[in-house]
Amino acid sequence: MSNWERFLETFFNAKVMAKYLPDILHGMLVTVELAALVIVSGIALGLALALLRSLGFRPVNLLIIFVVDLFRALPPLVIIVFIYFGLPAVNVSPSGFISTWLSLTLVLMAFSEEIFWAGITSIAKGQWEAARSTGLTYGQTLMNVVLPQALRLTIPPLTNRTIAITKGTALGTVVAVSEILGMASSAVSNSYNPSPLTLGALAYLILFFPMVVFGRWLETRMAWKR
Amino acid sequence: MAASPIVEARGIHKHFGALHVLKGVDLVLAERELAFVIGPSGSGKSTLLRCLNRLEEPSSGSVVVDGVDLLDPRTDINHARQRIGMVFQSFNLYPHMTALGNVTLALRKVAGKSREEADALGHAALARVGLADRAGHTPGQLSGGQQQRVAIARAIALEPRVMLFDEPTSALDPELVGSVLGVMRDLRESGMAMVVVSHEMGFARNAADRVLFMDEGAIVEEGTPAAIFESPTQDRTRAFISQIQRH
Numbered sequence: 501m502s503n504w505e506r507f508l509e510t511f512f513n514a515k516v517m518a519k520y521l522p523d524i525l526h527g528m529l530v531t532v533e534l535a536a537l538v539i540v541s542g543i544a545l546g547l548a549l550a551l552l553r554s555l556g557f558r559p560v561n562l563l564i565i566f567v568v569d570l571f572r573a574l575p576p577l578v579i580i581v582f583i584y585f586g587l588p589a590v591n592v593s594p595s596g597f598i599s600t601w602l603s604l605t606l607v608l609m610a611f612s613e614e615i616f617w618a619g620i621t622s623i624a625k626g627q628w629e630a631a632r633s634t635g636l637t638y639g640q641t642l643m644n645v646v647l648p649q650a651l652r653l654t655i656p657p658l659t660n661r662t663i664a665i666t667k668g669t670a671l672g673t674v675v676a677v678s679e680i681l682g683m684a685s686s687a688v689s690n691s692y693n694p695s696p697l698t699l700g701a702l703a704y705l706i707l708f709f710p711m712v713v714f715g716r717w718l719e720t721r722m723a724w725k726r
Numbered sequence: 727m728a729a730s731p732i733v734e735a736r737g738i739h740k741h742f743g744a745l746h747v748l749k750g751v752d753l754v755l756a757e758r759e760l761a762f763v764i765g766p767s768g769s770g771k772s773t774l775l776r777c778l779n780r781l782e783e784p785s786s787g788s789v790v791v792d793g794v795d796l797l798d799p800r801t802d803i804n805h806a807r808q809r810i811g812m813v814f815q816s817f818n819l820y821p822h823m824t825a826l827g828n829v830t831l832a833l834r835k836v837a838g839k840s841r842e843e844a845d846a847l848g849h850a851a852l853a854r855v856g857l858a859d860r861a862g863h864t865p866g867q868l869s870g871g872q873q874q875r876v877a878i879a880r881a882i883a884l885e886p887r888v889m890l891f892d893e894p895t896s897a898l899d900p901e902l903v904g905s906v907l908g909v910m911r912d913l914r915e916s917g918m919a920m921v922v923v924s925h926e927m928g929f930a931r932n933a934a935d936r937v938l939f940m941d942e943g944a945i946v947e948e949g950t951p952a953a954i955f956e957s958p959t960q961d962r963t964r965a966f967i968s969q970i971q972r973h
Contacts, residue, residue, distance in 0.1 A: 630814060649820075
């Protein structure tokens with residue numbers, strides 16, 4: 501057997517791949533569910549916190565800043581492990597799926613809050629003044645004038661950050677979530693062959709490559725002439 | 727019978743921390759009157775103007791516009807501001823909207839017009855400033871003069887009783903100033919009451935009813951354009967006038 505054949509046999513073993521393809525597909529489904537939940541809840545919470553922060557209640561803002569900095573500082577894996585293995589001590593036992601979802605949501609919430617906040621504060625004061633001078637309320641100005649401009653600015657950093665954090669769904673494997681990496685790893689143990697990992701990598705590419713391209717498209721789409 | 731004034735600001739003080747920016751300023755503007763405010767930078771002109779629609783909160787004093795006490799806590803300031811148009815030095819158009827979108831936003835959100843009504847009024851306002859054919863352009867596609875005229879249209883579309891102009895031509899290239907002053911002159915001729923902070927002395931001479939000279943947070947002298955420009959009584963006024971006329 502030549503080296504090349506051994507390489508193919510090891511990483512592209514058709515028989516093993518065919519056998520574990522259904523498992524990997526199932527893992528993909530779980531990853532997609534987890535990713536979609538994380539993106540929706542993380543960004544929604546981040547935006548909500550940024551809007552809350554814009555109201556300017558000092559004690560509330562200090563709390564927001566503390567929470568945001570906390571979840572930006574902690575490694576996502578630490579948060580996952582903490583929730584999964586720590587919370588049962590107080591008689592709350594979230595599943596691995598819930599733990600991963602919750603952790604990545606908190607991390608994405610923290611980063612997206614900072615990104616939205618930076619976007620909101622980057623809008624010139626004159627925009628607020630012009631809108632308020634025509635009688636628009638604070639909320640109307642925020643929603644109709646400031647946020648639409650701020651969101652365009654936030655799209656490139658938000659897309660990059662979202663992709664980075666969503667890829668963290670693979671961390672769910674340490675708390676037995678049956679997502680792509682989890683399925684691939686157990687397939688490797690069962691088959692004594694790493695080909696399922698190749699399939700797993702392929703599955704991640706299929707999921708995340710379009711997201712990267714979509715992010716790039718959004719960036720150009722959202723640019724507008726000043 | 728003398729009509730009640732459209733703007734009646736009395737004893738306006740404004741502090742920014744330790745800075746005493748306005749020191750008891752009175753400004754009374756009659757219907758159809760154009761008051762022109764001049765003065766060195768830092769004299770408090772813009773702050774005074776911004777107190778008249780409460781973009782700046784006066785530290786003390788009273789501001790009554792069109793019979794509405796702006797500093798009364800029961801006053802709906804957002805409702806009152808419809809009656810007070812403001813035009814800024816830096817235009818402050820919304821860059822993500824077309825000219826028409828800029829003009830119609832408050833018509834829809836504040837005046838409660840339907841989209842059709844707002845669009846009709848918006849087109850009419852743009853026509854008044856000579857930009858009927860630019861309704862679909864975004865600010866980035868317009869010259870500075872055109873942007874400032876859209877900003878004027880945005881304010882007049884709400885049918886204000888008084889217009890405040892805060893150095894409306896200071897950010898414009900010289901060749902674009904005329905178009906904006908032309909629109910202001912038309913507005914003046916339609917009987918709009920106006921308070922104008924500006925350095926356009928030519929415009930003041932032939933359009934203003936009254937010129938107010940401010941320095942160090944107080945009105946030093948006021949009178950007809952001829953009186954202020956030709957025979958000011960105060961030394962500070964004379965010094966300022968001669969300084970700007972040297973250019």
